[in-house]
Amino acid sequence: MTLRKNGTSTETVDLFFDQLERWIPNLRRYARALTRDREQADDLVQDCLERALSRRHLWNEDGNTRAWLFTIMHNIHANDTRRNSSRPATVPIEDDAGHQVRPPAQAMRIAGLETAAALQELPDEQRQVILLVALEGMSYGEVAETLGIAQGTVMSRLSRGRERLRRMMEDGAPDLRIVK
Amino acid sequence: MNGKPYEIDESELHAWVDGQLAEERRAAIEAAVAADDALAARARAYRTQNEEIRALFGEAALEPVPRHLRPHRIAARQNRRRWLMPLAASVAWLAIGLAGGWFGHDWLHPDPAVDPSRYVASQALSAHRVYAVEVRHPVEVFADEEAHLVKWLSKRLGHEIRTPDLSSQGFRLVGGRLLPAEGGAPAAQFMYENAAGRRVTVYVSLYRSGQETAFRYQTVDDVGAFIWLEPDMGYAVAGDIPREPLLAVSRIVYDTLEVRQ
Numbered sequence: 001m002t003l004r005k006n007g008t009s010t011e012t013v014d015l016f017f018d019q020l021e022r023w024i025p026n027l028r029r030y031a032r033a034l035t036r037d038r039e040q041a042d043d044l045v046q047d048c049l050e051r052a053l054s055r056r057h058l059w060n061e062d063g064n065t066r067a068w069l070f071t072i073m074h075n076i077h078a079n080d081t082r083r084n085s086s087r088p089a090t091v092p093i094e095d096d097a098g099h100q101v102r103p104p105a106q107a108m109r110i111a112g113l114e115t116a117a118a119l120q121e122l123p124d125e126q127r128q129v130i131l132l133v134a135l136e137g138m139s140y141g142e143v144a145e146t147l148g149i150a151q152g153t154v155m156s157r158l159s160r161g162r163e164r165l166r167r168m169m170e171d172g173a174p175d176l177r178i179v180k
Numbered sequence: 181m182n183g184k185p186y187e188i189d190e191s192e193l194h195a196w197v198d199g200q201l202a203e204e205r206r207a208a209i210e211a212a213v214a215a216d217d218a219l220a221a222r223a224r225a226y227r228t229q230n231e232e233i234r235a236l237f238g239e240a241a242l243e244p245v246p247r248h249l250r251p252h253r254i255a256a257r258q259n260r261r262r263w264l265m266p267l268a269a270s271v272a273w274l275a276i277g278l279a280g281g282w283f284g285h286d287w288l289h290p291d292p293a294v295d296p297s298r299y300v301a302s303q304a305l306s307a308h309r310v311y312a313v314e315v316r317h318p319v320e321v322f323a324d325e326e327a328h329l330v331k332w333l334s335k336r337l338g339h340e341i342r343t344p345d346l347s348s349q350g351f352r353l354v355g356g357r358l359l360p361a362e363g364g365a366p367a368a369q370f371m372y373e374n375a376a377g378r379r380v381t382v383y384v385s386l387y388r389s390g391q392e393t394a395f396r397y398q399t400v401d402d403v404g405a406f407i408w409l410e411p412d413m414g415y416a417v418a419g420d421i422p423r424e425p426l427l428a429v430s431r432i433v434y435d436t437l438e439v440r441q
Contacts, residue, residue: 017251017252017255020251021250021251024245024249024251025240025241025242025243025245026241028240028241028243028245028249029237029238029240029241031240032237032240033233033236033237033240041240042246042249045249046248046249046254049249049251049254050254050258053251053254053255053258054258054402054420057376057378057421058422112232112235112236115229115232115233115236116236119233130229130233131233131237133198133230134198134229134230134233134234135233135234135237135238139200140195140200155190155191155194158194159190159191159194162194162225162226162229163222165225165229166222166225166226166229169225
């Protein structure tokens with residue numbers, strides 16, 4: 001009797017790996033915006049890929065792989081945040097030992113920094129929605145799928161978050177040295 | 181302000197900013213924004229927010245992906261870990277044994293007297309971990325000799341055992357083996373495999389806990405197990421499949437084995 005350890009067809013497996021590869025840059029970008037730390041972000045992406053690989057049997061070839069991956073990453077991040085909530089998570093943006101995220105040169109103008117600082121002031125749930133829409137260009141439906149919430153909830157978080165950002169920018173920059 | 185000449189929905193304003201607005205609504209929104217300075221200011225601000233967010237973080241997607249994030253590498257690392265873990269565990273056990281006895285005993289090895297379910301779970305999970313990764317020798321007796329397998333294991337356990345039919349869950353019998361259990365008593369392991377190569381193992385142990393329990397679920401890393409006890413038997417179904425399908429499998433196993441005595 002011959003037994004194959006893995007009966008999954010090679011083709012499907014390759015497609016799975018192709019899909020993972022394809023979305024890594026997006027995962028890194030979103031992770032960077034969430035954590036604002038290059039190493040932390042890549043750790044998050046790595047955890048996400050590990051979990052995706054160990055759950056490849058749950059992957060649906062015809063489903064939305066991006067939303068699936070972002071959901072996984074999102075859950076890991078939420079757990080990490082919960083675990084670390086007792087620890088002070090203050091990372092000064094200028095305290096750059098080469099690890100912190102530096103806004104790219106063309107965005108060094110003060111407006112970019114203000115936006116970055118203001119974003120950090122938002123509740124996580126609003127920041128996530130804004131980032132998925134603005135940075136990732138996700139449709140509202142995809143955001144809902146990724147976060148496991150209703151589209152109406154997506155819209156209200158987006159609306160509240162943007163309005164709050166706008167008011168913060170109008171009232172002047174939040175203290176740039178204290179960036180949570 | 182000029183009253184409310186256009187009925188527009190808050191979410192439509194955002195959809196317009198994000199380029200997600202239905203084409204047929206575009207004219208209406210544009211007219212509304214043109215007629216309302218406050219609305220126009222908000223739309224402008226939201227657009228600027230989008231642009232600045234992209235300018236701030238967009239670059240991260242253009243960087244070359246570090247090697248340690250390549251999926252093939254991660255998968256290779258995971259496979260290595262899966263193979264090394266049973267080995268590492270036995271080395272650790274040897275070390276503890278040599279280092280002088282049983283200091284670590286209670287901690288590493290649940291005490292059967294204290295928590296029989298956990299004890300059965302740990303036995304079943306280690307047996308799963310050791311044999312489910314085996315390519316050439318996953319079982320002692322393969323399914324093509326099922327009658328012999330059943331007769332042999334029933335005799336050794338002193339209980340009539342039937343092999344559960346898990347085909348409704350997509351699993352077919354690979355075969356089975358005899359294992360040592362508590363106090364030199366025997367236990368049996370049946371292995372099943374689905375079309376994707378996933379394996380679940382059914383563990384039946386001659387183990388007198390004197391208890392009768394409902395299903396309990398326990399996981400170690402990616403492997404989960406449902407455990408239940410009868411006064412003189414311990415049962416477990418283990419596998420690295422999600423909880424729901426594992427539960428479905430466990431129910432069938434329970435129904436098949438429960439009435440035997």
